Amino acid sequence: MEFFLQLLVNGLSLGFLYAVSALGFVMIFKSSSVLNFAHGELLAIGAFMFLVLSAWAKLPIILAFAITMIGSFALGFVVERLFLRPLIGEALIEVIMLTVGLAIMFKGIMLFIFGGDIHDYPKFLPEGLSMEWGAIQIPSVYVATFVIGILFLIIFGLFFKYSSQGIYMRSVADNQPAALSLGVHVKRVFALSWAIAALVCAMSGIVLGIINGVNVHELSSIGLKVFPVVILGGLDSIGGAIIGGVIIGLLETFTGGYISTSLREVIPYIVLVIILMVRPYGLFGLVEIERV
Amino acid sequence: MNKLQFHPCGNFRESYYEEIRIFETDFGRLWMLIGLMLLFVVIPFISSPYMLYVLNTMGIYAIAAIGLNLLIGYTGQISLGHGAFFGVGAYTAAILATRAGFPFLLAVPAAGLVTAAVGMVFGLPTARLKHLYLCIATLAGQFILEYVFVQWERLTGGAEGIVVSEASIFGIGLGDDRVFYYVIFVCFVVMIWIAVNLIRTRYGRAFIAIRDNDRAAEGMGIPIFSYKLLSFAISSFYAGFAGALYAYYMMCITPEPFNLWLSIEFIAMIIIGGLGSIPGSVFGSIFIVGLSEILSHITQYLMNVGDTGMGITIAPLREFIFGLAIVLFIIFEPKGLAEVWRIIRSNFRLWPFSY
Numbered sequence: 001m002e003f004f005l006q007l008l009v010n011g012l013s014l015g016f017l018y019a020v021s022a023l024g025f026v027m028i029f030k031s032s033s034v035l036n037f038a039h040g041e042l043l044a045i046g047a048f049m050f051l052v053l054s055a056w057a058k059l060p061i062i063l064a065f066a067i068t069m070i071g072s073f074a075l076g077f078v079v080e081r082l083f084l085r086p087l088i089g090e091a092l093i094e095v096i097m098l099t100v101g102l103a104i105m106f107k108g109i110m111l112f113i114f115g116g117d118i119h120d121y122p123k124f125l126p127e128g129l130s131m132e133w134g135a136i137q138i139p140s141v142y143v144a145t146f147v148i149g150i151l152f153l154i155i156f157g158l159f160f161k162y163s164s165q166g167i168y169m170r171s172v173a174d175n176q177p178a179a180l181s182l183g184v185h186v187k188r189v190f191a192l193s194w195a196i197a198a199l200v201c202a203m204s205g206i207v208l209g210i211i212n213g214v215n216v217h218e219l220s221s222i223g224l225k226v227f228p229v230v231i232l233g234g235l236d237s238i239g240g241a242i243i244g245g246v247i248i249g250l251l252e253t254f255t256g257g258y259i260s261t262s263l264r265e266v267i268p269y270i271v272l273v274i275i276l277m278v279r280p281y282g283l284f285g286l287v288e289i290e291r292v
Numbered sequence: 293m294n295k296l297q298f299h300p301c302g303n304f305r306e307s308y309y310e311e312i313r314i315f316e317t318d319f320g321r322l323w324m325l326i327g328l329m330l331l332f333v334v335i336p337f338i339s340s341p342y343m344l345y346v347l348n349t350m351g352i353y354a355i356a357a358i359g360l361n362l363l364i365g366y367t368g369q370i371s372l373g374h375g376a377f378f379g380v381g382a383y384t385a386a387i388l389a390t391r392a393g394f395p396f397l398l399a400v401p402a403a404g405l406v407t408a409a410v411g412m413v414f415g416l417p418t419a420r421l422k423h424l425y426l427c428i429a430t431l432a433g434q435f436i437l438e439y440v441f442v443q444w445e446r447l448t449g450g451a452e453g454i455v456v457s458e459a460s461i462f463g464i465g466l467g468d469d470r471v472f473y474y475v476i477f478v479c480f481v482v483m484i485w486i487a488v489n490l491i492r493t494r495y496g497r498a499f500i501a502i503r504d505n506d507r508a509a510e511g512m513g514i515p516i517f518s519y520k521l522l523s524f525a526i527s528s529f530y531a532g533f534a535g536a537l538y539a540y541y542m543m544c545i546t547p548e549p550f551n552l553w554l555s556i557e558f559i560a561m562i563i564i565g566g567l568g569s570i571p572g573s574v575f576g577s578i579f580i581v582g583l584s585e586i587l588s589h590i591t592q593y594l595m596n597v598g599d600t601g602m603g604i605t606i607a608p609l610r611e612f613i614f615g616l617a618i619v620l621f622i623i624f625e626p627k628g629l630a631e632v633w634r635i636i637r638s639n640f641r642l643w644p645f646s647y
Binding site: 033035083086087090091092093094096097098100101102103104105106107108109110111112224227228231262263265266269270272273276277 | 364416420423428431433443618623626
């Protein structure tokens with residue numbers, strides 16, 4: 001029973017990590033319907049930016065965090081302007097391969113600068129956040145992750161629901177030509193959504209970095225784990241991403257705990273195939289799949 | 293009777309027959325003969341052993357790239373699992389050769405057929421999915437197959453892999469690179485011949501119709517699902533065939549090479565070469581294999597000449613340049629090297645009025 005509970009807690013925390021890291025992906029897909037294969041690299045860039053500022057330049061944590069946010073916002077803007085904008089209206093395969101190419105480029109640069117080692121942040125989270133419940137422990141980083149995840153969900157839920165930019169984004173995602181004809185500045189929406197997504201990615205990257213240490217390979221492989229999470233939750237649903245992340249996290253830890261550790265790595269993809277066959281729009285996605 | 297023709301300056305075709313001809317003029321046939329002569333008589337004898345190795349790798353990858361182009365470029369179905377399909381071919385050939393004692397001539401086509409069956413299984417989601425959902429489904433297929441390669445130890449030897457003994461055709465051993473060069477490039481020419489002619493048949497035209505507009509294609513009476521499956525099968529056959537050649541050429545296979553990176557390399561080949569172009573796939577594989585060989589030479593050179601530390605730090609820049617090449621091609625020449633080649637040719641054809 002205790003084993004079960006520990007697995008449950010581990011799964012939930014892993015799931016929240018997946019959920020938090022999937023948010024930026026959903027942001028980009030929701031407004032520009034681009035499948036971003038460079039997602040893991042965006043996470044890593046944010047994490048490393050924070051690493052350089054906090055551990056190497058020894059800035060105060062708040063300042064380092066703020067500069068990282070501004071920097072990644074600008075990065076998202078530049079990436080969209082330089083690479084994605086020339087491809088508006090091009091075929092899907094080209095957009096996908098462009099993000100794959102970007103992923104390879106970013107990874108190469110980061111490996112060049114930081115190498116393949118694991119780096120650590122200076123400790124700054126208060127220890128008082130950690131919870132203990134019987135024999136089961138929840139470290140403070142996970143509590144922080146949980147809080148951040150919920151905060152993200154609320155902020156972006158409100159942003160998409162009420163702010164004018166959020167409504168523009170939803171309209172562009174829904175029907176691009178119609179949004180254009182109603183005077184929505186579609187290109188600006190794309191640029192803004194990439195910028196916000198890069199910012200969200202940087203936040204998730206920092207959270208992941210606090211828990212596991214900052215490593216290029218690890219963070220970029222999380223970019224591929226995001227696919228089962230978002231498909232399960234529905235590609236365009238932020239709440240779905242959270243729940244999808246939790247389900248995948250639980251599934252992974254329980255498979256690892258009860259069946260076999262090697263199956264753990266593929267079980268998300270097996271679920272992914274089943275979900276795609278049965279319910280391609282995910283648990284909470286918009287039902288508009290075509291069957292031709 | 294053929295009459296000797298020059299290239300016309302525009303589209304003056306009068307019948308569908310002229311539209312689907314492979315060679316527009318007799319010069320095309322002449323160039324092809326010259327090319328075949330170069331390929332089979334001149335090149336193998338002037339190349340160093342290292343060049344032969346590079347050429348053989350290019351040939352193997354080109355076969356797989358042609359298959360992938362039939363799927364992505366002509367049928368419009370994206371597959372991120374071709375690296376794994378290539379691996380299925382390699383493993384099937386190796387297992388058939390070591391366990392069942394199949395001869396080379398039987399094992400390679402059999403590996404192609406088995407891979408075609410596997411490809412059809414992973415093509416099944418096309419019944420309901422298209423575009424990015426299909427892309428993600430094939431991505432999942434890639435990971436599942438990789439898992440099978442590593443975990444099904446009784447059959448695949450797990451992480452240690454399988455050692456394939458030297459094959460022979462009609463008593464001639466294939467251990468020599470030059471002999472294997474002939475094997476690969478005979479297969480290569482046959483595979484190109486099949487692919488080019490496949491596109492001209494009703495199947496090929498149906499594939500193109502599905503790519504251009506699947507609803508219209510269904511409206512015209514093309515059973516879309518079976519044609520998509522057929523396209524997956526043909527494409528995986530090519531990948532498996534190439535994989536089998538790879539297994540015999542490398543003589544030892546492990547699960548590592550058949551990862552997502554290989555799938556990405558295959559797609560990079562056909563994007564850089566040109567989607568929907570058979571010569572494009574060949575150009576693309578020459579470009580990608582050539583690029584990675586040149587880049588690894590540069591890093592090795594720097595390791596030997598400069599201090600070793602510099603060589604190691606510079607190694608990731610290989611990946612960077614690889615990614616940069618993909619990105620630049622997609623942004624500046626989305627139709628790939630095939631389009632560059634066409635522009636060069638039409639510049640000559642239309643000279644001195646080439647604008």
